[in-house]
Amino acid sequence: MDYFIELFLSGLTRGSIYALIALGYTMVYGIIGLINFAHGEIYMIGAFTSFIVATVLSIYGFPLLAIVIVAGVAAAIWSSAYGYTVEKIAYKPLRRAPRLAPLISAIGMSIFLQNYVLLAQTSDFLPFPELIPEFAFMEPVAHIIGSSDLVILVATTVVMLALTLLIKFTKIGKAMRATAQDKTMALLVGINVDRVISATFIIGSALAAIGGLLIASHIGQINFAIGFLAGIKAFTAAVLGGIGSIPGAVLGSLILGLTESFATGYVSSDYEDVFAFSLLVLILIFKPSGLLGKAETKKV
Amino acid sequence: MIPLISLKEMKRSLLIALWFAFLTFPIMVIRVNPIERTVSWRWTNLLYVALGSFVISLLVKAWAIGKERRAGAAAARQQTPGSAAISIIQAILNRPAYWYPLAVLVSGLALAFPHLFSTYQTNIMITALMYVVLGLGLNIVVGVAGLLDLGYVAFYAVGAYSYALLNLHFGLGFWAALPIGGLLAALFGVVLGFPVLRLRGDYLAIVTLGFGEIIRLILENWSDFSKGPSGISNIPRPGFFGVEMALDQAMIYMYYLMIGLLVVTIFVVNRLQDSRLGRAWLALREDEIACQAMGIDKTRTKLIAFALGAFWAGLIGVIFGAKTTFVNPASFTFMESAIILSIVVLGGMGSIIGVVFGALILILLPEYLRALSEYRMLAFGAILIGMMIFKPEGLIAGVRRVYRFQGRGR
Amino acid sequence: MKPILNVSDLSMDFGGIKALDRLDLDVCAQEIVALIGPNGAGKTTFFNCLTGIYLPNSGDIQLTCPQTGKKTRLNGLKPNKITEKGMARTFQNIRLFPQMSVLENVMIGRHCRTHSLVLGAILRNRRTRVEEQETVDKSYAILEKVGLAAQVDEFAGNLSYGAQRRLEIGRALATEPFLLLLDEPAAGMNPQETTELVALIRRIRDENQAILLIEHDMKLVMTLSDRIIVMDYGQKIAQGTPAEIRGNPAVIKAYLGEEVG
Numbered sequence: 011m012d013y014f015i016e017l018f019l020s021g022l023t024r025g026s027i028y029a030l031i032a033l034g035y036t037m038v039y040g041i042i043g044l045i046n047f048a049h050g051e052i053y054m055i056g057a058f059t060s061f062i063v064a065t066v067l068s069i070y071g072f073p074l075l076a077i078v079i080v081a082g083v084a085a086a087i088w089s090s091a092y093g094y095t096v097e098k099i100a101y102k103p104l105r106r107a108p109r110l111a112p113l114i115s116a117i118g119m120s121i122f123l124q125n126y127v128l129l130a131q132t133s134d135f136l137p138f139p140e141l142i143p144e145f146a147f148m149e150p151v152a153h154i155i156g157s158s159d160l161v162i163l164v165a166t167t168v169v170m171l172a173l174t175l176l177i178k179f180t181k182i183g184k185a186m187r188a189t190a191q192d193k194t195m196a197l198l199v200g201i202n203v204d205r206v207i208s209a210t211f212i213i214g215s216a217l218a219a220i221g222g223l224l225i226a227s228h229i230g231q232i233n234f235a236i237g238f239l240a241g242i243k244a245f246t247a248a249v250l251g252g253i254g255s256i257p258g259a260v261l262g263s264l265i266l267g268l269t270e271s272f273a274t275g276y277v278s279s280d281y282e283d284v285f286a287f288s289l290l291v292l293i294l295i296f297k298p299s300g301l302l303g304k305a306e307t308k309k310v
Numbered sequence: 311m312i313p314l315i316s317l318k319e320m321k322r323s324l325l326i327a328l329w330f331a332f333l334t335f336p337i338m339v340i341r342v343n344p345i346e347r348t349v350s351w352r353w354t355n356l357l358y359v360a361l362g363s364f365v366i367s368l369l370v371k372a373w374a375i376g377k378e379r380r381a382g383a384a385a386a387r388q389q390t391p392g393s394a395a396i397s398i399i400q401a402i403l404n405r406p407a408y409w410y411p412l413a414v415l416v417s418g419l420a421l422a423f424p425h426l427f428s429t430y431q432t433n434i435m436i437t438a439l440m441y442v443v444l445g446l447g448l449n450i451v452v453g454v455a456g457l458l459d460l461g462y463v464a465f466y467a468v469g470a471y472s473y474a475l476l477n478l479h480f481g482l483g484f485w486a487a488l489p490i491g492g493l494l495a496a497l498f499g500v501v502l503g504f505p506v507l508r509l510r511g512d513y514l515a516i517v518t519l520g521f522g523e524i525i526r527l528i529l530e531n532w533s534d535f536s537k538g539p540s541g542i543s544n545i546p547r548p549g550f551f552g553v554e555m556a557l558d559q560a561m562i563y564m565y566y567l568m569i570g571l572l573v574v575t576i577f578v579v580n581r582l583q584d585s586r587l588g589r590a591w592l593a594l595r596e597d598e599i600a601c602q603a604m605g606i607d608k609t610r611t612k613l614i615a616f617a618l619g620a621f622w623a624g625l626i627g628v629i630f631g632a633k634t635t636f637v638n639p640a641s642f643t644f645m646e647s648a649i650i651l652s653i654v655v656l657g658g659m660g661s662i663i664g665v666v667f668g669a670l671i672l673i674l675l676p677e678y679l680r681a682l683s684e685y686r687m688l689a690f691g692a693i694l695i696g697m698m699i700f701k702p703e704g705l706i707a708g709v710r711r712v713y714r715f716q717g718r719g720r
Numbered sequence: 721m722k723p724i725l726n727v728s729d730l731s732m733d734f735g736g737i738k739a740l741d742r743l744d745l746d747v748c749a750q751e752i753v754a755l756i757g758p759n760g761a762g763k764t765t766f767f768n769c770l771t772g773i774y775l776p777n778s779g780d781i782q783l784t785c786p787q788t789g790k791k792t793r794l795n796g797l798k799p800n801k802i803t804e805k806g807m808a809r810t811f812q813n814i815r816l817f818p819q820m821s822v823l824e825n826v827m828i829g830r831h832c833r834t835h836s837l838v839l840g841a842i843l844r845n846r847r848t849r850v851e852e853q854e855t856v857d858k859s860y861a862i863l864e865k866v867g868l869a870a871q872v873d874e875f876a877g878n879l880s881y882g883a884q885r886r887l888e889i890g891r892a893l894a895t896e897p898f899l900l901l902l903d904e905p906a907a908g909m910n911p912q913e914t915t916e917l918v919a920l921i922r923r924i925r926d927e928n929q930a931i932l933l934i935e936h937d938m939k940l941v942m943t944l945s946d947r948i949i950v951m952d953y954g955q956k957i958a959q960g961t962p963a964e965i966r967g968n969p970a971v972i973k974a975y976l977g978e979e980v981g
Contacts (some may be wrong), residue, residue, distance in 0.1 A: 045512050058337060066349050084336070091333050103699045109459050111698045113512050114655060117460070118694025121648055127689040130337045130355075137344050238644070242523070247517065280531045287527070289522040294517045295505045305517040522830060578842050585841030586834055586852070593817045593828045600815040603771060605803035605832025605895050712873070713823055715860040717851075 016154045017275040018268065021250040021256065023159045023228070025267025026166035030221030031244035032171065032251070032259040034093075034214030037067075040190040040254040041210045044101060047116035049218060050241015052093050056219025057226040057236065058127055060085035064139045078141050085219040092123075093215025094208055102204075104245065110286035121236075127234040158228045168218060170260065173213070177256070182209050190254070246290040252303020261301060327364035333357045357603050373700065379560035395718040403663060403706070412586065424565045429558040432565050434677050436633060439568040440626050442669040443575050445562050445653035446662065447622025453659035453708075455615035455676030457507070458515040458522060460647055461522025465644035467529065469627020474533075474542040474637045484548040488628050495624025496617040503616040507609055522647060529639040541638025545631045564633055569630070575622065576662055582618070583660070584711055591615055592660070645687065652690040658704020669704060721742025721748040724786050724899055724930055725770075726805070730779030730782040732762075732954075739765040739865065740776065741954035747899060752931045754919065754941040757951035758974060763934045764812055766951070768899055771809050772799040783807055783980070786898055786928075804832045807895035810888040812904045822868055825876045826859035826888055829894025831896055859894060866920060882913035882957040886920070893924065902933040906940050918944055942966070950974065 031053050038046045064081040072080075100119045104112040142158040177183035189196040189206045197203050225240070226232045243266065251262025266286065274282050293300065338355040342348070356645050403409075424432040444466065451459045469491035476482040476490065506517045529536045536542070547560045548567060552571050555563060590611050593601050602608050649672070657668025672690070676683040697704065725747040732740040739762045747753050753764050768774040770781060774796065781794040792805050808829075817825050834855055840848035863869050866886045871879065876887060885905055892900055893914040905921070906914045914937065921944060926929055935941050941948060942962045947956050950965060952974040958965060965971055 047514065051468065054336070062336050062340050063341055064342050066340060068658070069342070069347050069349055086335060088333070095329075095333060100695050100699075107698070107702065109511050109709045110456065110515075111702055113458065113515060114651070115695045115698040117651070118691045118696075118698070120691070121645070121687055122691030122695065127337060127692060129684065129688060130334075131341065138343065242520070249516075252598055281527070284524055287524045290520045291506075291517050291524070294509060294513050294520075298354075298509065581844060582838070582841050585844075585848075586831060586836050586855070587838065587841050589820075589824060589827060590831055592820060592824075596817040596819055597815050599773065599799075600811070600817065601828070602773075602799035603803060603809055603811075603815075604829050604891060605800045605808075606828070607798070607800050618838070713827075713856045717855045 012154055014273070017271045019155045019159060019163075021268035021271030022264065023162050023267070024271055025247075025264035026162055027221050027225045027263075028240075028244045028247045028267055029260045029263035030166060030169065030217045030224070031240060032248040032263045033256065034218045035245050035248040035260040035272075036251070036256060037186075037210050037214050038192065039248070040256075041186065042101070042105070043192075043288045044112050045116065045245070046096075046101075046211075046214075047092075047113065048096050048100070048119035048123060049214065049239075050237035050239075050244070051120050052096070052215045053218035053222045053244075054067075054232075054234065054237030055092050055123065055127065055222075056085040056089035056215070057222030057232050058131065059088045059219070061136060061138055061226060061232055064141060068139050074141065074143070077122040077139070081141070082220065082223055085223050086216040089215040089219030090212040091224070093211040093218075096123075097208060097211040100205075120241075123296075124234055124237065130235065135231045136233065138226045138230050138232055138251060140230070141223075150264050158224075162224045163245055165220065165224060169217065173217070173256075176213070182206070186210060205269055209236055241291070243286050246286055247295070249298070249300055250293050252300030254304075255300070256302055258302035317366065323364050323367040323371070326367040327360040330363035331356050331360045332577070366621075377631060406427060417423040420569055424562040429561050432561050434674070436561065436565050436568050438670055438673040438677075439565075439572055440629060440633075441650065441653060441673045443568070443572055443622060444626050444650050445657065445665040445669045446579050446627070446649050447619045448656050449657075449660065449662070449665050450579060450582065450591075450615050450622075451619035453654050453661070453665070454595070455586065455591040455612060456511070457612060457615065458511055458618065459518045459616070460515050460644070460651070461518035461520070462619070462650055463642045464518075464522040464525040464622055464646070465623035466497060466627045466646070467525055467639075468495040468498050468620075468639070469624030470631040470637045471529065471536060471542075471627070472624070473628040473631040474545050476540055477545055484546065484632050485626070488625060491628035492621045492624040495627065496621040499617040499620030500613060501620050503613045504609075507612040507616060519644065519647075522642075526639050526642050529642070536639070539639060541640075543636045545635045545637065546630075547635065547678060548632050564629075568629070571625065576666075579662055583662075583708075587611070587614065595688050647696075649690060652693050654704075656693050658706045658708060661704060661706050661708035664704045664706035664708070721751065722784070722786065723748050724784050725932070726780070726782040726784070727770070728780045730766070730769060730776050730781065730863075732765060732774060732776045738954050740769065743779070743951075743954065743956055745839040745949060745956065747930050747932050749898070749930055750925055750928060750934070751946050752925055753936045754945040754948045755932060755951060756941055756948060757934070758955075761974075762954040763951055764776075764903060765954075767809060767903055767934065770794065770802075770901065771807070772802045773799050781965075783899070800832065803895050803897075806897050807899045807901065808892035808895040809901035810885070810892055810905060811847055812886055812907070814884050815886055816876040816887060816891070818875060820875050820876060821872065822863065822876055822879065822887055823856070823859055823872040826862050826894045827855050829862075829891040830855045830859060832895055839981050852888055862890045862893050865893075865923070867916065876947075882909045882917075885909065886917070889920065889924075897929060899930045899932065902931060904934055904936065906935060906937045914940060 031049065034049045034052070037047060038044060060081040063084040064077050067077045089091055096119055100115045101112050104115055125208055142161050144152070145160075146159045148155070148157045148160065177186060184207050185196070186202045186209065187197070188201055193203055196206070197260060245261070247263035247266040248259045248268060249262070251258030251260065266289070269287065269289075270282060276308070330664030335356065338359055339352050341350045341352060347438050422437060427435075444462075448462050450460065451457050451462070472494045473482075473484070473487040473489045476487050480604050481492075501504070502518075502521055505705040506514055509517060530539050532538075547555070548564065550563060590601070593604075593606065594608065594611060598608055630641070654665055656672060657666070672693075676686040723746040724747070727743060727745040728813065730743040731738065732739055743766065753906045755766070757763055767842060775796060779795075782791055783794055784791045785806055794802050794805070797805075816826065818827070820920045834851050836848040836851055860869070860872065860909075862870060866889055868883060868887055868890065871883070876884065879887060886907070889900075889902065889905065902921075906917055909917060918940060921931055948960065948962055948965045949956055950968070950971045957970050957974055960968070
């Protein structure tokens, strides 16, 4: 039973990380109908930035709490800046181009960013500084759930709540919802669609950066290529939940995290990634609208 | 013609440079060594980034102004914009009088190549030719039929592994494996294509990407079948009526084999594009619903394109196995698909000559400019973005067919 | 006259909204039938159901070939199969292949009447060559008929609006239909172009093709049609000759929204 609970909790942890990344995919898709292929790379850059900042600060002997806060804020700021810039360079000029053009451009951006980090940093796996200590109060349950799992679960819950409030109640949140429903109409009622799109990229990137920081400190190492697989998996989760739908992304992520955790725990870990890819292929073939998404009607 | 750049533009470019300096600061400047616990600050990089982005932003602005002017001038002359910007190659291609001597020159050079240059050069050329054919194969799928296939490398892997495994278990030779590899890849194309080709373009891209990764992961993990990550070695080179060949002779032989395959491929692809099927592919790329309303069987037509593309990938897969005498899953990553896609996008979607040039540029340039080879993938990424924004039709756009009919004379 | 299209009891709804409500309709050989009704009455949805783009919830669509008398039930057939059976259409918001030439657009219409595939394309044998030339010649003849012979090599996307509408008709004709569905063929045309269009449609009818058209230009509908069918809220509310429709109170109500004294 303990093993089951352990797997369940580690599945939730995985799922919440996927959710942080998947939200970026789903929000961007909801607003401009584009699969932001470079989103996984934004997550990777978030992880890398937090790695660099945290390591520098720890070398200079800063206290742990300060390191965590500064690294988190820096990761969010720079990832958002990258997300914003990527949109301006690679997608904005192609808004009226045929559908495949921005997708190809997005793939190019993903390859570019990966190799940019590879060249500017290194291809080696780097040890991520331990940011989350083993809490003393967690000792009795340490065999089931680690302290970092707990931090991830709490942190994602807080971030999700904040995002929900932002989208529900703030002006930019309302503008985002309006734009997602009908871009032309939003433009007509005076919403600055460009700014909404930028905001979407910034928010999505910040979420991915927080995901990057959490997962990197959880796993303990990073490298320039981690964005690809994480991106694909988060995208799978977003599609599973119904791309474009925010609760769908969270639901899909949790389902994917749990299934992966149980499959590797009870069956075999060899095919962990095959499983995610197969799930992606199967959903897209049989239910491309996902669990909570709306089916598309073709307009003729 | 360089348009004058106003002070305002300079200021804008300066701001862009500052932005990029800020953006790239943590990754470009700071380099930490977490084991020795040292930090190195590479401030000069910041300067390079700022200078580079300043210049590039000015160039892009100049390009945009120039484009506006050209469009304005073209509109005044009642012409389509862009006609002034036709490249030299395009100009030559548009003049049939040049075709014949040019063809003689190119084929003479191609035939003499292995005798003029070293085995090493020939070896590189073989690789480049393989990418040309791969590009032409993918061009049918992406360029002509408009189906973005991000898992093209999977079919390449199917070809390579079918030769490796058939040889390992049944001692099958190269010439027997070549058609089998191609046909197996085409079969895979049909089996995969059948369920996924009704998907929308961007979903199709992701599904093919997933499929490509699945194939690679299976090859990596199913060791009983594929010998896992260590791969299969000792794959024989192509035979020539049982004649034993030294390595350099074998390379020359492979070179001519590739030239032969390239000629056949160009011939076939050209004829396919210029046919009832080729027209249907082009139309499908533009409007699927209209195509169906005109009686085109969407699924079947796409499936044929997909299978044909896969067939060529399979052929080259077999040749790849024979050339390197070794296959392992690491040769078939997504990056390989991305390289082939870059070739098609750079050369010009749907353009045969364009793809040939695209492959030669992208494969040979990093080989010869060793200093650049490190930046190869970075450049490929930039090419995909840049081409989509500045020149989506590619370096050399496809040649438009002129039809003859009664009333215009045959 | 024998009917070539029988629609009975056709219903289609989108998430509870009835776009088509138990619609009955016939079209006979060589007849010009106009389908009119206010915006949102379900006319284009009806076309989409006929041509297989939408799958109707219930009802029956039957096509009868006037030459052979062969009957086919169209429900559930793919759009391309339906075109093969002899019914072709144009679109309300023009759907040409803008990056292909005018001639190539029409040649695409010949696709379902030709057969060569991969081997034919590669070998370019006699049969393929003959077929290709036939495709080109027939397509050119159609372009002459719709008055676009001078623009064969132009990109379809560069044509004027009226010319694009005519090209769409030409492309549909290339599939050799015996029933042609036109969705607002005169939309956006000037009076001169509309007059030419009327002549063209008459000529098509005289060549043994029946025409079912959706149109808002009442002058065109009244002069051209043999029979008019009026739709509102997915139902057929009236049908008859132009003279009968003109005085029908139900029609006036549908258009004006209230009973007229």
